[in-house]
Structures are given as structure tokens and as C-alpha cells.
Amino acid sequence: MERFDFSYPPYDNLSPHERNTLQSAVNIAFFDDNEIIIQPRQPIEHLYVVIKGLIKEVGSDGEVVALYHERDTFEARALVEGSSQHQFIVEEQALVYTIPKDTVTEIMKSNAQFGAYFYASVAEKFASVSGNKKEHEFASLFTAKVRNAYREDTTWIEGSISLLEAAGIMKERRTKSALVRHEGRVGLLTESAFRDVIIAEAPSSDPVHRWTQFNLIAVDIDDFVFDALLRMMQFKIQRVIVEEHGRPIGAMEQIDILAYLSNHSNLVAQRLERAETLDDLAIIADQMNESIQVLSDNGVRAPQLAQLMQVLNGSLFEKAWRLIAPPELYEQSCLIVMGSEGRGEQILKTDQDNALIFREGVPPETASRAAGEFSATLARLGYPPCRGNIMVSNPEWCKSLPEFKKMVRGWCLSPSPTSMMNLAIFIDAQSVAGDGTLLNEVKAHLEQYLDNDAGMLMMFARAVEQFDSHSQGFFSQLLHRESSQKMDIKKMGIFPVVHGMRALALEARVEETNTFDRIRKLTELHRIEEQLGRDVAEALSYLMDLRLKAGLEAIALNRNDTEEPNQIDLKSLSTLERDLLKDALQVIKRFKGVIRFHFHLNS
Template sequence: MGTFDFGGPPFDALTPSERDKLQGGVDIAYFKQGERLTGPDRPGEALFVILKGLVAERDGDDLLTVHGAGDCVGAMALLHGAPPHVSEAQEETIAHVLPRQLVLDLCRANPRFERFFATSLGDRLAAHAQTQQVRGMAGFMVARVQEAYLHPPLTVPASTSLRSAAVLMKEHRATSLLVEAEDGRLGVLSGSDLRDAVFIRDLAPTAPVGVCATFRTVFVEADDFLFSAQILMTRHGIRRLPVRRDGKIIGVLEMIDLLGHMSSHAHLVAQRVDRAQSIDDLAGAARALEPLVQGMNGSGVPVRDVARLVSDLSRKLQTKLFALLVAETAPDLAEGMSCLVVMGSEGRGEQLTKTDQDNALILRDGGDPVAVRGLCQRFTEAMVSFGYPLCPGAMMVSNPAWTQDETAFRHDLLGWITQPSETGFLNLAAFLDAEAVAGDVNLLAGLKNEVFERLRGNNAFLSLFARPVLAFDTPIGFFHQLVVDRSEAGGGLDVKKGGIFPVVHGVRALALEYGVTETNTFDRIKALNALGRLEDTVAADLGEALQALMTLRLARAGREGADTRIEAGALSKAQHDALRDALLVVKRFKALLSHHFHLGAF
């Protein structure tokens, strides 16, 4: 009967002894075209693993999926007691047959094996992702915060004198203290805070530590990944995090201790940005981003975390560039008179590569856009030199249309809404994804709030806005096979247009309809689910599908830059299955959106 192939999921999760048991109990069967493997007349007494052929699975008249080589058939009826669907050979088919008791024994002995046979596409995608993470993650990437060295928490009241705090830190060889305010807030006091208080601010040694502690404290949970702690430190520009377990502080994680477990150099990039004194210094930091992304490709780090980290570093880069250029070319631009925003994937926190520039500058009414044109041109040119291409649609601060005062932006927003057009939809979509990176964030927030208010209940506009989700075909056929461009070697498939875009824009349209202000797609999905606007299963499936598609996108970006096409023929079996399942989720989501927004009426 031949040797069973243990190379693909879930059978690659079996131990050597479990593989021997399976090999000893497996049989092989042949099915003619039209013959059933499962059905009401053939209850779930075996699991079939397709070796060759094609099997269609139906629930009544509805086609559920099509199974090919390497796929498992009959798991739901066998493991979950579900009524067996009709599974019928569409062509001559050969399959391994695993008896029911053998499969149940393996599931009881191996939880990873059992979890693979999930009931939803989202669960299957999560299992695919988990397998890849387990394979790719080095030990330090799966380490938890509690596994790193945590400094004992030293807590003092805010009334403690600077001198007493210094003595306490010396006695315990501590580099920081936790400071408790009278209202219960917890702050952090570092050694550098003490030094600055005495030598720069000229405070008396008897002054209370409460006046120089930082109370906007960011916490991390003990069972969080160390990688998550690194993201927090990078995002907030801090070097230590109080660690909580069950709401209580159990220690302080410092950057130096985190680095003992991490090999990613994100902290070094962030430090280079912070310390940059010139555009040339920033260029060096920008160059360090690419090897950072390549190093994380295939590491097993969840792609949504990779995207957030890359986006955060890119935003930090632009914040510093803007500050340098203001000091050099527009020193009269008062603080709070402008707001620099990033849009697109960077605004959503989903950036995986150095994508086209998408940014804008909002000036407070009374500001002069002409006066900052030199600054804006320098900004765009510097970003090009950092490796960020020009936006084909000129959605950049160097374009006067994207550097305006509040009133001018408000006028444009009104035009995009009252005079719908393809360009207007693109501009509005970009604006909805915008995040502030420098200046007064209220300038952006105020304009966004006006958009949400104006579109509340405007179903006709929302339907037009959502319509582009149908602009590109989802590359999966009637029999759930991948539809590729055979003119390309390996079979070309655009994962961005056919998969990522419909999810991102569809979720964006729902967020606009229901007043969800988050910009990140995963956060929007979570918020829509919390509001009851996306069912639990739909929300879970969408999140896992988007993660799977972005993972494939990252693998492609690591090899060939910004091209969004992948070669289906070069995918592994696990990647092929994850892509197929993700595209099925996308296809169903598009059908949901089409019904919800009445897109069939156009």
C-alpha cells in the first residue's frame, strides 16, 4: 500500500510512535467517478486522505468545498458526530483510509493533531498559522515576559524626596522606582529622571519625586510575549515596563534584559531614529528597516505584529524627519499649528515593506500653506531617498492638494461626499485610514468626526463607497480551486487585489457606516464584532484570513520587493491550503457585503 506521507499538516504533528501506529492501521481505497466516500448511506466510520483525484463535498445542493491531493475528507462526521455531508468523487480517486478508532486514538493522544480538524475556515487558518509559527519561531520569539529577568518592584509614595529615592535606588542597585500618587496612579522614576531633576531642572534634593516621575505608565502582562513588550517599548520610546499579573505589579522589565532574549534589532532602529541629528542620520536608520523585515520573514512572529512594528518604526522616522525640517526650514511654524498624517497601509499599521508615500499636512486655519511648500518638498524628497517611492496618485505633502488648512480640507471632504467619484472614493478611503504622527492630533480627529457625522444614515453613499470590493475577482473557482494566470511561470495570482483589498476596504466601509474610528483592519473587525455588526464566526474568519494573506504577502515581499503577485505553483501544500481557505473567506465576505450594501443594484 506504500508509505503514508507525514510531511503535511496535521500528520506532521504526530510523534514517531504515533506515526508507526497510523502506518500499521491505514488502508487504501479506489473510487470511481460519481462514487461516494461519505453520505447518509455511508456514516462517518473512516477518515479519507486523498492521494489522487478530486472529491466534491456538498450539503444538499450547496457545494461546500472541493478536496484534492493531501486533503482530508469526512473529519466532521467522524470526530464531531455531525451528519455526514455527501462527498463524491469527481474523477477517479485514490485515498488512504484511516479507521475511526485509529483517528480517535490519535486525537486523544495528540492535541495539535486534534485541533487541526476544526469546524470553521477561520479555525483552520489559525491552525495553519500556528503550525508555521511553531516551525519558524526560535525560542526567544516564543518567550514570555515572565521568563525574562524582572527587577523587583520598588514602590515609593509620590511625596518621597529625591534624596531618599536616590539612596533607595543605590541600596537596591535599582535603575528605577515605581511612584504611587495619592489618587492611586502609578508612575515610573528612572535614574536619568533623578539626574535631570537635580542638574537640569535645579530641583532641591528635598523636592518630592512626584514632580518628576512619569505617570503615563505603559504596562505589560507577565504572560505576554517578549516580542509584544518590544513593540510597546519601540512604539512609546521607553526603556522599562512595569509587569502585571492578575492586576498586581510583580516586577519591572528593562530593555537590557529584554535584549537578552531577543535577536530582532528593532530597538536599534528606533534608537538611531531618536538620536538622529540630520537627514543623513535618518537615512542610515531607514536602511536598517529592510534587513529587519527580512529577518522577521519566516520567523514565526504573527504577521500583524510584524506589520505594527514596521509601521511604528516608519511613523517614528517621519516624525523625526518632520521635526528636523521644521527646525531647519520653517522655524516659525508654531507647535500645534499643524498635523502631519500618514495614510494607506502605514496609517492602518499594516505596512510590510517601504510602500508608496501616502501623507498629508493639515494646517490650523490661519496657517499659510505656501509658506511650508519648501518644507513639504524636502520631506517628500527625503522619503524617496529613504526608499519610499513617490505615490502614483501624488497623495503626498509635496502636492498642494494634500497640504492645506482645515477649511480647505473640510471643503474637499464635502466634495468627495456630495459629488461621488472614483477619485473621491480613493481620497476618502485614504483619509479614513489616516493617523497623526506629528503636531496637533485634534486637527485630524476633528475632520474625521465631521465625516462620520455627515455620513450617518447616508446609505446611498455608503453603498457607492463599498462598491469597489467587487472591482477585482477573487481568484478561486467554482470547485474551490485557485484561479491563476497561466501566462505566468508558476501561475500568477494577485493576493492583494483578489484577497487583501476586499477585506480591508469592506471592513473600512462597515467601520464608516457604524462610526468605528479605529484605523487598523484587525482593530476595526474587533470593534465591529463588539458592536454586534459582525458575527463572531465572521469576525474570527476575517481576522485569520487577512493574517494568512498578509503572511503570504510578507514572504513575497521578502524575496521580490513590492510585487503583489505570487506564484501558486511555488507554494507548499500548507501554503496552498491556507491561501485557498483564506480566499474562500474573502469570497463569502464579498457576498455578505454585496447583500448588506445592495451592491447588486448597480
């Protein structure tokens, strides 16, 4: 008999003895076209592994929920539960291995990881797979906690001592900073403060607290090192305060996290800080994809990369706008990013989603001219124009404060599909340059018209069904020979999660814009069930990983995917990746059902 192939998950995890056990018990069965292998509620006595052919899994509603190709395994859960709720039908003549239930149970008892592959929760399965990336110093940046990275040798001084005494202590300790205790507060004294002392010609007898910064940026000792890095980059600082239970206990400097730090992302941030021309920015923008590739190759997942790129892109946009906009416009306007960029979920340069709000008194032609140059500059830096023209060069998204308020008010008072989509894009907005209070003012104005009108919320939420183009589901489309073997990962998976959570967040007045933050907050508010929240978050992470992988492959092949930026070639996926994709789409189907019920979309 043909020898079982142990080269793929979860069978590659079996010991020699377990492999012998399986090999001695396995058989091969042939099934003809349209033959039913498993009926709903039929007792299950075997685990099936496809050798050749194609099997389709059909749900109780007639939808094809999965396809099984070479190396795919089914129906593991039903083996334990006793029966399946679904039907398994041969689409193309199939040869399959049949592994007896007793053999599978015996191996599961000796190999917990083998059993977990089939029976772990969806969230646990995705999380487990994400941990199988090759280990590298880059990966530790996203797993190490601050407590493991910062040095517990912070210098502490009292705010009442003189500058001369403080300088002596810092020289003796060979440190560039010290934490200062003064009147129940904790502050930070750095060597740069002594430059200010010299410029001000202050006496060396001045008490230290007068030159201490008490408005500090902090991280918790149990935060990830990555969080500390983000804060340093976001606030353009060299160190952060480390807190435990809300109490400052020390400081962490950039040098403390060098072992965890990617030189690529750090250098990009430093070069952005020093950039003086648009030509400088063009060079830096080209380096960003290289940084993403390096980090991705070394185990960093898409959601963490998206957070990093949100900081870097925000710095790049701010610098570009500062170089382009006249000073009087820069100070009297607010440049905002929206959509995936505003949510902190964009990694590769896909499109521009931005807008400009400017104060009354700013000549509209001045704003329009600068906005047009900004859009052209972003295109030069590799950010394609938005297909929907949602960018500052479009007068609809470059308005004075009163006009912007009028526009968002109109979306609520006349809730058409177009206005609801504009609202969805805008509520993800974040300020990246200029006067951020302008955006805050528009959002506060918008709040007055969001009265939880059931009709408006229903129309807003209905967009989750925007791409449900086939009544029998995505997998059934693949059975047609003329159909593409590609999936639009954004339409089929990412968008329904993003917009569904956005609708729930809008209803619950959740201020967070990042989808993962929204999931966390909505779970805390009991707006979604905790297990569903975990499953959806992990499914979204996995889909973002697939999307990033496809995008990086397109870049490596110098392929222009601007027409199909979200297309996943299913033929290129491994058996494990297809299995996880099936699980992810099932989670999203379940989540969409929750959204339909919650917002009465079927009425």
C-alpha cells in the same frame, strides 16, 4: 502496492502503529478526465489523497472553490458529516489514495492532532499552524506575558521624603528609578530627575513628589512583552509602569526584556532617535528589511511585525519631516499616513500613502516645496511613490485646514466611486509628525457629514467587489492553460477583508483604524458574529504571512516586484499552505456574502 507518503501534514504526525494501520488499509484508484468522484449529498466512505492529476471542487453555484493537486486531501469534513455539499470532478486524469472511513475514524480516536487538522475551526487551524514555527528567543517576545518578564523588586518610596533620602535609598538598592506614593497617586522618580534638581539648584530637602512624574505610560501585567516594547519605542522612554486590575504594582525597564528583545529592532529604534541627517536615515531604512527578515525567520507573524514597523516607520517619517520642514511649517502642520501604513498593517516598503494639513497663514508654496522634498526623500529611503499619487507631493493631498475640510465634505456630498475610495483611504489616517490636532479637527468635521445615509454607505461598501473580475471565481481561472499561476493576494483576499471591516466600522462609528482592532470592536458591538470575526482575523493573518513571505523572497533574489508587489506564486506553496489558502479564501467569500447582504449590494 506503492507505499503511502507520510512526509507531509497531517500524516507526518502519525505514530508507527497508526502508519501501519493506514498503510494496510489504503488503496489506489484511477479516475479519467471529467469523471465525477463525489456527487453532492452522496454518502462518503473514503478519504481521498491525490497522487497525480488535478481535481476541482465545484460549489452549488457552479463556482470552482478549490483545486486539489499532488498530496492534497479531500473530503474530510464530509466523511464525518456523511455527505458533501459540493461536487468533485477530475480536471486531469488522476491517481488517488482511498483511505476507508473506518480507518480514518480509528486513527482520529488515537490521535487528536490528526483529527484537529481536518475538523478544527478555521480560526483554530490557522492559529495552530502559526504555532509550528521553530522556537527561538525572538518568538518568545510575542508569547511571553509581562508578568513573566518584569522583576518584582521595584523600589517604592513616599512622596513626602526628601530628595536626599530618596537618593540614599536608590543608591542602596542600586536602582535607577523608584515608584513614588503621594496623596493617592503613584508616580515615577528616575535618576534623570536629579539632573533637573542640580540645574534648578533645588535644596536636597525638597520633597520627592515635587520632582516626580505622575503622568505615566503603563501596561497590564497580562499584556504581551511585545506591547511593553512598543510603548517604550513609541513614547521614547526607558521603562513602563506595570498595572494589575488597574493598580500600579511595579515598573518594567528595557533591561528586563533584553532576553525577549530582538537586537535588530531595538538598534533601529535607537539609531532613529540619534539620527541627525537624511543620510543617517537612508542607512537606517536599509536595515529595516534585515530586521524584518530576522524576526520573520524566527516565528514572528506578519500582524505583529506590522505593528512594530508602524512604530519604526512613524519615527522615521517624523525625523525626516523634522529635518526637511522649516520649524514654522513643522509646528503649523500635520503630516499623516494613510492606507495600510495608517492601519498599522504595512511591513515591507510598498508605497507612499500620506498627506499634509497646514494651518491658514502658512504660505502654500512653503508647504508644497517641503512636501515635494519629503516625497523624494521617502523614495530615496526605499518607499516607492504611490501609483494613485496619494502623497504629499500631490497638491490634492497637501492643503490648508479649511481646504482639507472642504475636500472631505465634498466626498460625502458627492459620493462617486473615486470620492468613496478617497474617503476609505483617509479614515485610516494617523498623525506621525507636527500638530496632531489638525487631523483631529478634520476628522471631527467629517463626522458631521457621515449621517449613515444608506445610499452613501452602499456605494462605500461596494468596493469589496472591486476585484471580482471572474464570475466563476479565482480557481476556475487557473484551469485555463494561458492563465498565470500567480494570485494577487491583496486583491483576492486582503482588500475585501480590510474594506469590508472598514465599511462596518464607518457605519458603527468605530474609531479604531487597525483591521484587527476593528474586528474586535465590531464583535463586541455584535455587528459581526463572533466565530466569523475569529475566522476572518486568522484568515487575514495568514494572507499577510503569505504576502510577507513572497516579499522577502523577492528581496532575497534582488527581484524588482514594484510592478507586482502582491503576487503569490501558487506553485511555490506547500500542500499545507495551499490547503490553508483555500480555507482563507472560503472564509473571505463567506464574509463578502455578509457584507453584500448587510449593505444590500445585490439590489
